[in-house]
Amino acid sequence: MHLVIIGNGITGVSCALEVRRLRPDAQITLVSNESAFHYSRTALMYVYMGHLRPQDIKPYEDWFWAENRLALVHATATTLDTAEKRVVLDNGTTLAYDHLLLATGSESRRADWPGQHLAGVQGLYNLPDLEAMSRDTHGIARGVVVGGGLIGVELAEMLHSRGIAAEVLVRDAHYWGSVLPPAEANLVDRQFVENGVSVRYRTELAEILGDAQGRVRAVRTTAGEEIACQWVGLATGVTPNVVLAKTSGVETDRGVLVNEFLQTSAPHVYAAGDCAQHRQPAAGEVAIEQLWYTGRMQGETVARSICGQPTAYRRGVWFNSAKFFNLEYQTYGQAPAGPVAGIDSFYWEHPSGRAALRVYFQAEAPAAVLGFNAMGLRLRQEVCEHWIRQRVAVAVVMAELGKANFDPEFFPQHEAAIVAAFNRQFPEQPVVLRQRKGLFARR
Numbered sequence: 294m295h296l297v298i299i300g301n302g303i304t305g306v307s308c309a310l311e312v313r314r315l316r317p318d319a320q321i322t323l324v325s326n327e328s329a330f331h332y333s334r335t336a337l338m339y340v341y342m343g344h345l346r347p348q349d350i351k352p353y354e355d356w357f358w359a360e361n362r363l364a365l366v367h368a369t370a371t372t373l374d375t376a377e378k379r380v381v382l383d384n385g386t387t388l389a390y391d392h393l394l395l396a397t398g399s400e401s402r403r404a405d406w407p408g409q410h411l412a413g414v415q416g417l418y419n420l421p422d423l424e425a426m427s428r429d430t431h432g433i434a435r436g437v438v439v440g441g442g443l444i445g446v447e448l449a450e451m452l453h454s455r456g457i458a459a460e461v462l463v464r465d466a467h468y469w470g471s472v473l474p475p476a477e478a479n480l481v482d483r484q485f486v487e488n489g490v491s492v493r494y495r496t497e498l499a500e501i502l503g504d505a506q507g508r509v510r511a512v513r514t515t516a517g518e519e520i521a522c523q524w525v526g527l528a529t530g531v532t533p534n535v536v537l538a539k540t541s542g543v544e545t546d547r548g549v550l551v552n553e554f555l556q557t558s559a560p561h562v563y564a565a566g567d568c569a570q571h572r573q574p575a576a577g578e579v580a581i582e583q584l585w586y587t588g589r590m591q592g593e594t595v596a597r598s599i600c601g602q603p604t605a606y607r608r609g610v611w612f613n614s615a616k617f618f619n620l621e622y623q624t625y626g627q628a629p630a631g632p633v634a635g636i637d638s639f640y641w642e643h644p645s646g647r648a649a650l651r652v653y654f655q656a657e658a659p660a661a662v663l664g665f666n667a668m669g670l671r672l673r674q675e676v677c678e679h680w681i682r683q684r685v686a687v688a689v690v691m692a693e694l695g696k697a698n699f700d701p702e703f704f705p706q707h708e709a710a711i712v713a714a715f716n717r718q719f720p721e722q723p724v725v726l727r728q729r730k731g732l733f734a735r736r
């Protein structure tokens with residue numbers, strides 16, 4: 294069996310490793326046009342910031358691939374012939390396959406802004422982007438970041454780490470308005486303020502202005518304000534990379550369309566990770582998942598189907614995490630940014646503004662817990678997932694909150710303060726915190 298995988302990101306590599314485990318005899322070829330070896334995309338920022346060297350973000354040593362009989366091809370797949378089961382590469386090679394996985398990831402989304410093609414204007418997705426950013430921000434005084442999401446804050450932090458003034462334009466009234474409730478967004482805003490990053494909310498980009506050499510010199514906002522800068526980072530989201538699928542007659546919409554087994558419309562062709570769009574996502578799940586851990590899960594799941602053990606993909610309880618400068622963020626389950634009928638929430642914030650917890654639960658009895666937002670606290674994933682899956686009542690969760698503390702030895706314990714705040718907000722169902730040995734030993 295020859296499996297050809299287009300894309301050596303987390304999805305493609307997870308699939309390759311799982312197939313190798315299940316089918317020691319399989320021939321596996323990974324094709325990528327970005328890098329010869331797999332690297333961790335989420336760690337790109339740390340290379341720019343000087344915390345890691347480029348070789349540090351490769352999770353596997355270079356000898357690992359040959360040792361595991363995983364053939365690596367550094368080239369672009371240009372045409373897929375699904376009838377003949379062949380893929381043509383831009384280096385002139387043609388690969389015959391028995392099964393093919395499209396794991397082509399995403400690409401930065403760009404609206405049609407005048408001036409977006411000027412030198413010094415870019416997104417951040419891949420290694421060429423990192424190289425361009427390193428080159429074009431060298432010695433500059435100010436960069437403008439467009440977009441109030443996760444990559445926007447990363448770009449601001451990256452500029453800040455090199456002493457470059459960062460100006461962030463955010464369309465919403467607060468940071469990451471589609472995901473974070475205003476209270477949590479305020480905590481992120483405090484991080485911006487403390488790190489000297491200027492953020493303009495309710496501000497949209499209208500135009501990017503260039504100089505005589507074709508380099509960016511300023512941006513103009515829709516309010517008509519001109520902000521001088523020497524670099525612009527566009528962080529307005531990503532979109533599935535469907536180029537190869539689309540030109541090869543594989544059915545696409547926003548992403549490559551797949552069923553629950555991650556099969557595309559073409560026989561023996563699968564798609565997984567950022568590039569895939571689920572035709573029928575399960576209730577509460579999204580059609581396109583652009584996350585590191587869902588890439589890994591999809592890659593491992595599709596491997597089983599490829600090896601003759603058809604396995605439907607189910608993500609389970611939603612989870613995500615990020616870091617905003619020094620503030621860690623975790624979210625589990627349903628955690629809407631604004632009010633939703635039938636869902637209530639309890640919010641606690643530490644007076645320092647460096648920690649907060651929101652617990653979402655059913656407004657009606659039995660007040661089953663639905664989700665969590667944690668800022669500056671580390672919760673145990675398996676405990677939160679268990680509570681959500683078992684629909685445990687919020688009062689029980691509060692009483693047992695210490696179970697979710699990631700590591701009581703190392704992380705400050707706020708359970709007593711959280712439960713006291715809960716009892717003030719919901720006096721009709723007072724909770725007594727069940728103490729565990731050592732639970733309140735520190736702070």
Ligand SMILES: Cc1cc2nc3c(=O)[nH]c(=O)nc-3n(C[C@H](O)[C@H](O)[C@H](O)COP(=O)(O)OP(=O)(O)OC[C@H]3O[C@@H](n4cnc5c(N)ncnc54)[C@H](O)[C@@H]3O)c2cc1C
Nearest residue numbers: 300302303304325326327369370397398566567583584585
């Ligand atoms: C800066 C940044 C920070 C992020 N931080 C987080 C985070 O903290 N947490 C999180 O969960 N997610 C994060 N993400 C998202 C996460 O990295 C992605 O969801 C994940 O990497 C997607 O993996 P993938 O394998 O599906 O695709 P990719 O990693 O995009 O890999 C696809 C590869 O296929 C190659 N390719 C495409 N077409 C072809 C072709 N025709 N021929 C050959 N090669 C091709 C591409 O060049 C690319 O190398 C971040 C993303 C970025 C850009």
